[in-house]
Amino acid sequence: MSRIALNCRFTGTPQxxxxxxxxxxxxxxxxRAPSEFEFIAFADTRFPGLAAWRELPQVxxxxxxxxxxxxxxxxxxxxxxxxxxxxxxKCQVAHHxxxxxxxxxxxxxxxxxxxxLNFLRADWxxxxxxxxxxLCTLPGLRQAARVVTISxxxxxRAREQLSVSDERLRMIYNGxxxxxxxxxxxxxxGRYIVCVGSIPPHKNLARLIKAFLLLRSEFPDLELRxxxxxxxxxxxxxxxxxxxxxxxxxxxxxxxxxxxxGAYAHAQxxxxxxxxxxxxxxxxxxxxxxxxxxxxxxxxxxxVAGPAAVLVDPYSPGAIAEGLRKVLTLSPQERSLxxxxxxxxAGRFSWDAAAQHYLNLYRxxx
Numbered sequence: 001m002s003r004i005a006l007n008c009r010f011t012g013t014p015q016x017x018x019x020x021x022x023x024x025x026x027x028x029x030x031x032r033a034p035s036e037f038e039f040i041a042f043a044d045t046r047f048p049g050l051a052a053w054r055e056l057p058q059v060x061x062x063x064x065x066x067x068x069x070x071x072x073x074x075x076x077x078x079x080x081x082x083x084x085x086x087x088x089x090k091c092q093v094a095h096h097x098x099x100x101x102x103x104x105x106x107x108x109x110x111x112x113x114x115x116x117l118n119f120l121r122a123d124w125x126x127x128x129x130x131x132x133x134x135l136c137t138l139p140g141l142r143q144a145a146r147v148v149t150i151s152x153x154x155x156x157r158a159r160e161q162l163s164v165s166d167e168r169l170r171m172i173y174n175g176x177x178x179x180x181x182x183x184x185x186x187x188x189x190g191r192y193i194v195c196v197g198s199i200p201p202h203k204n205l206a207r208l209i210k211a212f213l214l215l216r217s218e219f220p221d222l223e224l225r226x227x228x229x230x231x232x233x234x235x236x237x238x239x240x241x242x243x244x245x246x247x248x249x250x251x252x253x254x255x256x257x258x259x260x261x262g263a264y265a266h267a268q269x270x271x272x273x274x275x276x277x278x279x280x281x282x283x284x285x286x287x288x289x290x291x292x293x294x295x296x297x298x299x300x301x302x303x304v305a306g307p308a309a310v311l312v313d314p315y316s317p318g319a320i321a322e323g324l325r326k327v328l329t330l331s332p333q334e335r336s337l338x339x340x341x342x343x344x345x346a347g348r349f350s351w352d353a354a355a356q357h358y359l360n361l362y363r364x365x366x
Contacts, residue, residue, distance in 0.1 A: 001039055003039070003089060003093075003366050005108060006095055008047070009042075011044040014048075029354065031056055036357050042085065052113075078136070086108050087106070090107070096111065099112070100137050109366075110144040111146045113172075114147055114158055123201070141158075147167075147169055148172050150171045150173060151279050152171055153278070173280055174279050177352065179285060181258075181289055185262050185265070185266035187225055192223040192225045193222065193268060194263045195272065196282045197228050197272070205237075206243055207316075212246075215325060223248050224250070225263065226244070227253035227260065267310050269324060271323075274299070277300050277304075280300060284345075284346040286342075294310045294323040297311040298314060308344075
């Protein structure tokens with residue numbers, strides 16, 4: 001039986017967001033799908049849902065205490081120690097699902113899932129962060145047998161900016177996990193816009209708050225509820241602290257999956273005016289829970305949102321406000337049609353389909 005190594009360094013946080021959530025959902029589907037493979041998962045089973053993997057006969061969990069380590073120690077483990085473990089366990093393929101990977105992979109062919117190239121942006125991230133992240137990312141991408149991007153947009157950027165050949169490139173969309181929404185919204189009842197991601201510069205929160213403030217006279221009872229854990233490393237916008245104190249803006253912080261589902265399900269609109277994304281999973285999560293979406297007309301977001309969202313210029317607070325106004329003034333019938341279109345569009349993105357594509361990729365390499 002062929003062995004696949006699963007690099008679960010993403011399990012180092014008890015509060016997963018973004019790429020960690022996507023990696024967890026993908027690997028959970030891969031290890032449960034019928035296949036001829038044995039999986040060796042290097043993981044911290046304190047991560048949500050991981051403890052159940054120990055009961056799967058086709059999975060061997062090599063307990064790795066990522067949550068007890070610093071980020072730097074976990075990255076050093078991935079870069080230096082993981083290749084030896086992959087060789088010791090005699091794995092034929094090693095899958096690294098969150099951009100970073102070791103610079104060498106003796107005895108195994110590496111698959112790296114590339115979510116985005118945001119770490120190359122000098123205007124968004126400090127030099128020290130970009131240098132460290134590049135060292136943990138670029139060498140591994142150069143030696144990987146396959147680089148899998150999560151949208152056509154990222155695939156084209158990888159081809160152009162990293163010179164990854166078409167022979168090594170693949171594109172596999174992420175899926176969207178069914179989410180059960182509680183009967184109440186986090187933060188209590190009320191009319192509100194919800195946004196997710198908050199502080200990192202590319203999430204464009206300052207312009208969203210400015211757009212929200214433009215709407216306050218028309219919708220005085222409306223709130224903007226901001227979801228996302230504080231990330232001091234990325235808090236570089238000098239305007240943001242004062243804007244977060246504006247009337248009607250409420251910072252909810254990190255939400256559990258159930259709480260996040262409630263935030264989507266009870267919102268008037270989900271706004272995601274990001275300047276740069278590799279996929280934009282929150283768009284599909286919101287659609288799947290019946291929440292109309294306003295998002296950017298740049299990067300991968302038109303590709304992932306399709307015809308089911310209102311697209312706006314993310315560099316213009318006025319344009320963002322107009323997109324929000326368009327959704328907020330929908331008639332009940334128009335809103336119902338918008339919600340149904342979102343349900344149908346989100347249904348196109350399946351973790352089961354993604355898992356099958358990856359399993360076929362493992363077979364191709366073996």
